Amino acid sequence: LVVTVAAASAWSRNDPLPDQTLPANVVKRRLDYRGLRDLYDRSEFVVVPLQDVDFQAGSLVMYEAMAMGKAVIATRTRAHRDGDIVRDGETGLLVPPGDPGALREAIVRLHTDPAAARRMGENARRVVEASLNHDTYVRRMLQIVRAVGDELGGPARATDPKAMPVRTGSR
Missing domain, CATH: 4.10.910 (30s ribosomal protein s13; domain 2)
Structure with a gap:
């Protein structure tokens, strides 16, 4: 499993992982929008870990991934409840905030069950097509x-x- 930490936003000026030694399977990149779309396209699914804040963060990433037909694993926060964007078990998986074990389990679940990841991604695409037009x-x-x-x-x-x-x- 290769994990790519990517940013394509002009708002992401700071390196989220400065001077950290990363595992061999983790790649850190800053991408332009086309590069980010290519990364979505090549991905099995997209992971959006969030802090538990009361405003929507990461929404655009979730919608972009869903529009690309990818299941989304995201943190269930005060601002992102089940069904707000990700429908748990239908268009992706939601994990509790501050629980890296649950995040790991969700990643392993979709990585080891590509059919479920594809099904959730197809559902995600349908949701975006039906509601964001x-x-x-x-x-x-x-x-x-x-x-x-x-x-x-x-x-x-x-x-x-x-x-x-x-x-x-x-x-």
């Missing part, structure tokens, strides 16, 4: 606009997105 985004934004209008004392004037004209070309 333009129609869903517009529908959710319309709900927000209407709710804000209601809070301000009147209905928001919103048009069905399908009836709105679409502009093409540049202006």
